[in-house]
Amino acid sequence: AQSVSQHNHHVILSEAASLELGCNYSYGGTVNLFWYVQYPGQHLQLLLKYFSGDPLVKGIKGFEAEFIKSKFSFNLRKPSVQWSDTAEYFCAVSPSGRDDKIIFGKGTRLHILP
Amino acid sequence: DAGITQSPRHKVTETGTPVTLRCHQTENHRYMYWYRQDPGHGLRLIHYSYGVKDTDKGEVSDGYSVSRSKTEDFLLTLESATSSQTSVYFCATPAPEQYFGPGTRLTVT
Numbered sequence: 001a002q003s004v005s006q007h008n009h010h011v012i013l014s015e016a017a018s019l020e021l022g023c024n025y026s027y028g029g030t031v032n033l034f035w036y037v038q039y040p041g042q043h044l045q046l047l048l049k050y051f052s053g054d055p056l057v058k059g060i061k062g063f064e065a066e067f068i069k070s071k072f073s074f075n076l077r078k079p080s081v082q083w084s085d086t087a088e089y090f091c092a093v094s095p096s097g098r099d100d101k102i103i104f105g106k107g108t109r110l111h112i113l114p
Numbered sequence: 115d116a117g118i119t120q121s122p123r124h125k126v127t128e129t130g131t132p133v134t135l136r137c138h139q140t141e142n143h144r145y146m147y148w149y150r151q152d153p154g155h156g157l158r159l160i161h162y163s164y165g166v167k168d169t170d171k172g173e174v175s176d177g178y179s180v181s182r183s184k185t186e187d188f189l190l191t192l193e194s195a196t197s198s199q200t201s202v203y204f205c206a207t208p209a210p211e212q213y214f215g216p217g218t219r220l221t222v223t
Contacts, residue, residue, distance in 0.1 A: 032210045043204060043214040044157070051210075090156060094210050102147075102212065106156035 002027045004093050006105035013081055014113045021076040021108050023091035030096040033074040035065055038088045038107075047089070050074065051096075061085070083114045117141045118215035120205050126221045133192040135218050137205030139185075145209040146188040148172075148180060150201040151217075157204070163188055195222045 007022040025031065033050040048059025055067040065076045074091060088109045094102040117140035127133050137146060147162040149172075159172030161180040169180050177199060181189045192199055200222045206212040 034211060043217050044206075046211055046213065049211050092212075096210075102159075102210065104149075104157040106154065 002093065002095065002101065002103050004091055004103050004105040006089075006091055006108050008108045009106070010109045010111070012111045012113065015083055016080050019076070019078040019081045019085070019110070021089055021091075021110070023074045023076065023105060025072050025074070025091075025093040025103075027072075027093060027095060032094045032096055033065070033067060034092040034094075034102075035059065035063070035074070035076050036090040036092060036104075038090065040087070044090065047076070081110075081112050083112045086110060086112045118205055118207060118213060120203075120215040120218050122218060123216065124219045126223060127195050128223055129196060130194050133195050133220065133222075135190045135203055135205075135220070137188045137190070137215055139188075139205075139207050141207070142185055143208035144185075145207055146182065147206040147209075147212065148178075148188065148190045149204045149206060150174065150199075151204060152201050160190065160203075192220075195220075197222050 003026045005024045035047040036044040037047045038044045047063050048057050048065055050057045050067050058064045063078050065074055067074050088107045090107045091105040092102055119138045121136045148160040149157045151157050158174045160174055160178050161172050163169045163182045179191045203218045205215040
């Protein structure tokens with residue numbers, strides 16, 4: 001069955017530190033990949049997406065993610081975090097062409113110390 | 115935000131009462147989804163719709179029903195609310211990348 005695993009449930013960093021949040025999925029076919037962010041008290045917002053092409057995807061607010069097909073991974077990165085990046089981050093996967101089958105990871109809560 | 119609104123935004127209800135949550139979209143999207151969000155569980159799909167009168171179950175559909183009589187509205191009904199259904203409910207559309215509504219915080223006492 002399709003699944004998404006986010007390795008870190010809670011991450012605490014200081015401002016200006018580099019960030020990498022792990023995401024692995026299990027599915028044998030072609031997939032669409034997403035990262036969402038949820039700021040405190042708000043709804044989920046799309047941070048970036050990968051459908052095909054360049055495996056290094058750039059999103060909003062300086063975030064990027066790299067799709068490594070051989071590792072079934074789609075890790076989220078940011079070179080220098082800010083206090084305003086404090087939020088919960090969700091990785092999501094859907095098989096290409098199966099719009100009804102998007103699965104979310106359980107989320108990683110990121111806390112940035114000022 | 116894909117023009118999604120949800121109503122009500124907050125609701126407190128008693129165990130055993132029926133509750134209906136509404137999702138309204140203005141972009142004429144075919145797909146619409148209902149999720150619940152709980153700490154430690156992330157988002158879990160309750161039901162989704164792939165067209166008017168076309169719906170299907172998600173991962174946690176027990177105790178919930180849905181209806182979609184027109185493209186813009188997708189209703190989620192808790193026939194007899196239980197305390198385990200206390201949650202934040204999000205509507206989303208379309209597919210494959212989803213945009214979420216503002217959420218409904220439901221408390222069942």
